[in-house]
Amino acid sequence: MAGQNTGAYVFPEVLSGSVPNPRCLMLPLSRPPFMTHLRHLILPIGIVLGVMQPVAGQAQVSVFRQAVAESVAGQSDLAPSYRARGFTGIWTGADAAAIARRNALLTALADADAHGLPVSRYDPEGLIRKLRAARSAEDRAAMDVELTRVFLRYARDVQSGMLEPGRVVGLIRREVPLRDPAETLASFLEADPVAFLRGLAPASPEYGRLMRARAELQRALDAGGWGARLSEAKIEAGDSGADVVALRDRLIAMGHLAPTSSAVMGEALVAAVRDFQSRNGLMVDGVVGPGTRAELNRSVEERLQSVLVAMERERWTNMDRGDRHVLVNLTDFSATIIDDGRETFRTASVIGAEVPDRQTPEFSDVMEYMVINPSWYVPRSIVVGEYLPQLKRNRHAASQILITDRSGREISRNSIDFSSYNERNFPFSMRQPPSNSNALGLVKFLFPNRYNIYLHDTPAKSLFGRERRAFSHGCVRLSEPFDFAYALLAAQEEDPVGFFQSRLATGRETRVNLEAPVPVHLIYRTAFTDEEGRLHFRRDVYERDAAIWAALAREGVAISRPAS
Structure with a gap:
């Protein structure tokens, strides 16, 4: 066949029904075992597009390129990529590379349901019909651009998810790792198309x-x-x-x-x-x-719904989570330390209560330090929403908590007329000093974030015996905080237990930095698997x-x- 690109070809066999030239058959490609439907459609279109004959030479090429340029004009996501290749086609050529690309794409689209994605979203059968119907250079140019747009949509969906999580649930404060469309397309053009498309989905064992x-x-x-x-x-x-x-x-x-x-x-x-x-x-x-x-x-x-949701959630976290990281699964009421893909520590947890203003959000951040013998600086919402009404009734309520001014100095309760304040004008703060009865217990673990969420100890140990453990104001309480601390400190201290206990014994608030900060991921999975591949469900x-x-x-x- 002539070595021209897609702009120079038409589809005589579609029109005449003649037998294709064997030299133009689609190249053999590997096919996953679950890919059986649409085989009868993908093969014919590969053959059809592989037998296009050159007509009108360079003039048709120019018409095609001009049509592509017009189709992508003003489209910032596509125009640079096509401009960089002189507005030549990506998918609709008769060359081996174009055949391989479109066959790989159509196969991937037909198999989208294996990823829990709807095949109808990409309509591979419709694309095949349009490709067969394309006659003019303008038609083929429009199809080339449409295939590119479908490719980018599929790549985004399978790699980073279909949904914008924060728009579905406000307390999912996750930054989805979106890839640049131009970079995705450029990488695809340099790669084996089958391998590239298969590699878009998360590579995590989960x-x-x-x-x-x-x-x-x-x-x-x-x-x-x-x-x-x-x-x-x-x-x-x-x-x-x-x-x-x-x-x-x-x-x-x-x-x-x-x-x-x-x-x-x-x-x-x-x-x-x-x-x-x-x-x-x-x-x-x-x-x-x-x-x-x-x-x-x-x-x-x-159960299938839960798994499909979990797959979408896994695509939202398609990123490097860190060789060592902390994973808090809110529905499992657990906190684990993961080292090189394996769980090395696990403890039960208590999460935010089920009422909307106390639910624990989902996000990722980096743990930088722990505080041994912490003070509890009462959040403003709790000060004015819970303690101020109590103080209005009895100035000595919550006596274990100090009233402080803006400089942190303790203010005598007897000097304050609590009845004259409301939640908008109350000028004081509240702080609970370190003690065994401190609301944060004897250690807290900080990954500074705008939500003021952290992990911590608690004196309310009985709650860990419950099956459903949603009781906190939003932070995550740990059943075994000391052991959690030892596990973290083992990376930097020869005697992590002795180190921790010596600071604890002073009774003084002590900050301990983590020499190697640890990523923390607060996730929410009602369906997940263990390392043996067994499927688990949570409410x-x-x-x-x-x-x-x-x-x-x-x-x-x-x-x-x-x-x-």
Whole structure:
């Protein structure tokens, strides 16, 4: 074939129905095993576009380039990229590179549902129809630009997510790592197209495990789900009968129990219930009560929704989280230290209460230091919203907390007429000195941020025995703060326990800098996996995932249900 670019070709075989020249067949490309639909459409279009014959020579090339230039005029995201290549085509040529690019793109678009993205958002079948219908240089130029725009949309979606998180849920204060479109396109043009498109999605092990979980749940849905829902009956060790059989069958379908014909709640079935409870954030007692039953009765569709939301959330954090980092999963009520991809420390946590003004936000920052024997500088919202009303009734209320002026000097309560102030004009601050009863406990961990959120100890230890631990004003309380401190200090102290305890024993407020600051990520996952690949679920404590799922559904994300 002549060595001209796409501007010089038409589609005679489409018009005449003649057999294509074998020399022009689309190049063989690897195809993921799950990619089967649209094969019959992608191959013909590759052949069709591969047999274009040159007509009118350079004049057609000029018409094509002029049409491309006009199509991208004023479009800051596309014009520079096309201008840099002299407005030549990217996708619609008959050369091997263009064929490989469009085949790789159409294949990726047809497989978008593997990432929880709606294929309809990119409409690969529609693109193929338009490509087949393109006759003139102007038509082909318009298609080239359209394919580029679809490519950039898909790249953004699969790499950084479809949604703007803060617009869906205000307390998701996450800076999504968006890539520059021009750089994305330039990198694509320099790379193997199949490898590049496959490499757009997050490379984290979690994302890969979520993809597999999505596929497994879809297969379970296609097979009819997990069976009948459980009745209201309580089930415990030694029970037998129809309710136990229903429980047994559902746990087998979910993968918590090996196939068995036993109709008795014996050791194996109790162990399966305990495994289910552990993987769903429930109190692990082996008894099916109201809470466990409610989670057992959740449908495959509900769980699939959680996984699809988790995949979108994982795309929002498609960035380097740090070789060592702290991960706080709000729905799991936990804080962990991750070293080189493996969990090295875990402790239970208490998060912000469920009322809107106390919920813990989601964001990432960097922990710089800890404070041993901290003072609690009471936030203004708590001073005027909680303590001022108490002080109006009794000036000696909250006596463990000092009243201070703007310079931090203590002011006698007897000198203040609290009744003359309201939340707008109260001129004083409040501070609780270091003590065992301090609201922050005996250590706090700071990653300075505009939300005034940090991790800390607490004297209210009993709350860690609860299953649902949303009680704070927004900060994250740790069940084992000393051990957490030791783990952090181990990177810079030979004797982290002795170092910490010696500062604690002074009773004085002491700041300890971290020589290597540690990234902190406050996330919210109702579906996640462990290092063994097992899928876990948690309740949507702040109902944020419900809002995200609704937003994804508006963008076209849907669960494929088996035909009835």
